[in-house]
Amino acid sequence: MTQVSFDNTEVAFKHKSDAKLKQAKWLFSIFNYKWLVKFGPGLTAFGLKLRLPIKGLVKRTIFEQFCGGETIQECDQAGDVLFKSGVGSILDYSVEGVEDEATFEQNVDEIKRTIYAAQQDLKYPFAVFKCTGIGPLHILEQASNGSLDASGKDVFERIRTRIESIASYANEHHVRLLIDAEETWIQDVIDDIVLDLMRNHNKTEVVIYNTLQMYRTDRLEYLTATIEIAQNENFKLGYKLVRGAYMEKERERAAEMGYESPIQPNKESTDRDFDAALIACFDNRAIVSTCLGTHNEDSARLLTELMEKAGVDRKNHHFWFAQLYGMSDNISFNLAQAGYNVAKYLPYGPIQAVLPYLGRRAQENSSVAGQVGREMSLIVKELSRRKASRNS
Numbered sequence: 145m146t147q148v149s150f151d152n153t154e155v156a157f158k159h160k161s162d163a164k165l166k167q168a169k170w171l172f173s174i175f176n177y178k179w180l181v182k183f184g185p186g187l188t189a190f191g192l193k194l195r196l197p198i199k200g201l202v203k204r205t206i207f208e209q210f211c212g213g214e215t216i217q218e219c220d221q222a223g224d225v226l227f228k229s230g231v232g233s234i235l236d237y238s239v240e241g242v243e244d245e246a247t248f249e250q251n252v253d254e255i256k257r258t259i260y261a262a263q264q265d266l267k268y269p270f271a272v273f274k275c276t277g278i279g280p281l282h283i284l285e286q287a288s289n290g291s292l293d294a295s296g297k298d299v300f301e302r303i304r305t306r307i308e309s310i311a312s313y314a315n316e317h318h319v320r321l322l323i324d325a326e327e328t329w330i331q332d333v334i335d336d337i338v339l340d341l342m343r344n345h346n347k348t349e350v351v352i353y354n355t356l357q358m359y360r361t362d363r364l365e366y367l368t369a370t371i372e373i374a375q376n377e378n379f380k381l382g383y384k385l386v387r388g389a390y391m392e393k394e395r396e397r398a399a400e401m402g403y404e405s406p407i408q409p410n411k412e413s414t415d416r417d418f419d420a421a422l423i424a425c426f427d428n429r430a431i432v433s434t435c436l437g438t439h440n441e442d443s444a445r446l447l448t449e450l451m452e453k454a455g456v457d458r459k460n461h462h463f464w465f466a467q468l469y470g471m472s473d474n475i476s477f478n479l480a481q482a483g484y485n486v487a488k489y490l491p492y493g494p495i496q497a498v499l500p501y502l503g504r505r506a507q508e509n510s511s512v513a514g515q516v517g518r519e520m521s522l523i524v525k526e527l528s529r530r531k532a533s534r535n536s
């Protein structure tokens with residue numbers, strides 16, 4: 145059995161010039177400055193508001209590393225570069241922070257434009273959205289805990305209608321649609337809606353994918369329960385498996401409000417459930433399609449091994465690997481080179497509106513102990529390899 149190597153930096157960075165690699169190296173190195181990571185996004189937003197001439201600088205540095213552009217059209221070039229090496233893109237309209245009904249409606253229209261782009265162009269194998277991008281978080285929270293009042297019910301019904309209309313649009317256009325998972329206190333109601341969407345749209349092919357955060361202690365049970373429901377009612381499931389992005393926030397809220405934390409006690413238990421969920425999805429592949437959203441090499445390797453052992457074709461469209469643009473290219477490009485289905489989230493939107501997303505990437509690359517070191521050592525290795533090959 146030939147294992148995919150994630151160490152081949154020539155494959156990982158073929159799409160990047162020396163200058164771009166050096167820029168990435170510089171960027172990852174400044175993520176070590178904790179004060180910059182903490183205050184940078186806020187200061188940048190303030191500077192942009194004051195119309196200081198910093199937009200170009202932001203766009204050429206951190207924005208260019210983690211985002212495809214400000215519009216779908218601007219993402220075309222980044223998407224083409226990835227697709228040349230067999231890596232797809234998932235257009236991710238990453239605007240955050242504006243919470244009014246008009247903006248939510250505009251976001252629905254924009255998400256539909258990403259679905260349309262995916263129907264038109266093979267380089268976009270999925271579309272994606274977040275429910276908090278199309279409705280207020282506090283209403284999703286009240287709907288989850290059953291405390292909606294009459295006016296809240298109206299707002300909630302509008303959110304449900306928006307979600308359903310995005311899903312129908314994806315179904316009509318035969319585009320796979322991922323729905324991101326968010327905080328536990330809004331997730332129950334999202335799960336119920338998405339399960340219904342799967343009932344309606346995943347009859348023969350999987351169009352709708354929910355997301356399971358395996359840092360939650362209850363997700364394996366939920367997965368098993370929904371597999372049983374889908375078997376009994378004769379529809380299919382789509383799941384994006386991730387570990388989960390809101391660990392600190394979840395733990396803090398649980399401690400503050402005095403309920404048991406819904407998060408696993410340690411990394412080992414998250415890893416154990418992540419593997420178990422992947423194996424459960426794989427074993428039930430007749431009805432479950434999987435998108436593995438991870439930057440963890442062992443997790444990616446586990447799926448390649450499961451597929452290899454069971455003789456599942458690498459291009460089988462029920463299995464996808466996914467990473468974020470600007471991160472873990474060693475995983476994405478080496479998997480694609482080995483013939484697997486791979487796609488990267490390609491965030492985009494007006495610079496001011498994607499600053500919270502960029503702040504989280506900076507934070508993640510400074511706080512996940514291994515991540516920045518890993519990205520940096522791969523870049524350094526590739527720069528040295530190129531230098532040595534020029535000198536030989």
Ligand SMILES: Cc1cc2nc3c(=O)[nH]c(=O)nc-3n(C[C@H](O)[C@H](O)[C@H](O)COP(=O)(O)OP(=O)(O)OC[C@H]3O[C@@H](n4cnc5c(N)ncnc54)[C@H](O)[C@@H]3O)c2cc1C
Pocket residue numbers: 323324325326355357359386387388389390391407408409410411412414436437438439440443466467468489512
């Ligand atoms: C394509 C893609 C889509 C994504 N979509 C979503 C989404 O919809 N919703 C979402 O929440 N996140 C999403 N994420 C982020 C994801 O949940 C992880 O935060 C991120 O990918 C890091 O996990 P990892 O598997 O890549 O790697 P690793 O570095 O192996 O794992 C880090 C993760 O392990 C968990 N962890 C770390 N320490 C502990 C601890 N002490 N106790 C318990 N658990 C711990 C945390 O979840 C942490 O993020 C997505 C990521 C990708 C690549």
